Amino acid sequence: MSQPKRITAPFDDATARSLRAGDSVLVTGTIIAARDAAHKRLVETLQRGEKLPVDLKGAVVYYVGPTPAKPGHPIGSAGPTTSGRMDAYTPTLMGQGLKGMIGKGYRKPEVVEAMKKYGVPYLAAVGGVGALIARSIKKYTVLAYEELGPEAVAAMEVVDFPAIVVIDSEGNNYYTQGQAPYQEI
Numbered sequence: 387m388s389q390p391k392r393i394t395a396p397f398d399d400a401t402a403r404s405l406r407a408g409d410s411v412l413v414t415g416t417i418i419a420a421r422d423a424a425h426k427r428l429v430e431t432l433q434r435g436e437k438l439p440v441d442l443k444g445a446v447v448y449y450v451g452p453t454p455a456k457p458g459h460p461i462g463s464a465g466p467t468t469s470g471r472m473d474a475y476t477p478t479l480m481g482q483g484l485k486g487m488i489g490k491g492y493r494k495p496e497v498v499e500a501m502k503k504y505g506v507p508y509l510a511a512v513g514g515v516g517a518l519i520a521r522s523i524k525k526y527t528v529l530a531y532e533e534l535g536p537e538a539v540a541a542m543e544v545v546d547f548p549a550i551v552v553i554d555s556e557g558n559n560y561y562t563q564g565q566a567p568y569q570e571i
Contacts, residue, residue: 396444407558425475439530446486465516509549
């Protein structure tokens with residue numbers, strides 16, 4: 387396996403479009419933590435014609451519901467949650483400038499089509515290793531919807547956050563590619 391690509395978040399268009407399904411990456415910079423309850427509120431805010439409480443231009447969102455931080459740490463365990471729960475809201479947020487997503491699991495075809503339209507990759511973090519992933523998170527700051535607790539929108543400063551590009555901005559799917567050699571003919 388080749389060395390991971392080191393990339394910076396937020397993503398610019400060139401970075402987002404340069405990632406290919408199967409690439410191993412280490413992300414450094416600021417990513418946004420948000421889950422389904424926060425996604426629902428963000429979309430409802432837009433539907434009311436109001437301004438979002440966070441700027442999504444170039445944003446990379448991590449679908450995470452962290453556990454409480456231990457003393458001296460910015461965050462507790464921070465493993466990915468199932469991305470499909472955000473699928474109803476994701477195309478709308480891509481239209482607002484969202485440039486990357488990190489989670490686990492499959493995405494609906496309409497989300498993949500929106501990814502191709504907006505040039506957005508989907509990355510997977512390994513489930514079950516939330517305590518290890520948390521080591522790459524250096525700062526956690528709630529930005530909106532504090533009352534949602536671990537589902538609030540937060541900025542996470544990360545260094546070498548490990549992920550794999552699962553679906554690239556052209557719609558190539560590493561899940562499918564990785565399974566192909568093992569399919570029965």
